[in-house]
Amino acid sequence: LEEWLRNRLRYCIWHHWKKPERKRKNLIRLGVNHNTAYAWSRTRMGGWAVAQSPILGTTITIKRLRMRGYVSLIEYYKRDV
Secondary structure (H helix, E strand, O other): OHHHHHHHHHHHHHHHHOOHHHHHHHHHHOOOOHHHHHHHHOOOOOHHHHHOOHHHHHHOOHHHHHHOOOOOHHHHHHHHO
16 A cells, blocks of 8 residues: 555656656656656656656655655554554
8 A cells, every 4th residue: 555655646746747848857857867868758658657667666766755745654653643
């Protein structure tokens, strides 16, 4: 469930970027080289497939999600109990 939730967050981020040019710029900002960022920004794969791909798994990491306020379900449960 935890992994699915992280993939869903990656999908929402990818979908929020909307345009291929914005996707390319954001991938470059996250450390992907220019050619790879160009190819992935213009992929015909659906957003859910891209969210599960290695490109977003290595750029939008758990560490980056936590910096943005993501709390895992286990951490949330332990904090509440």
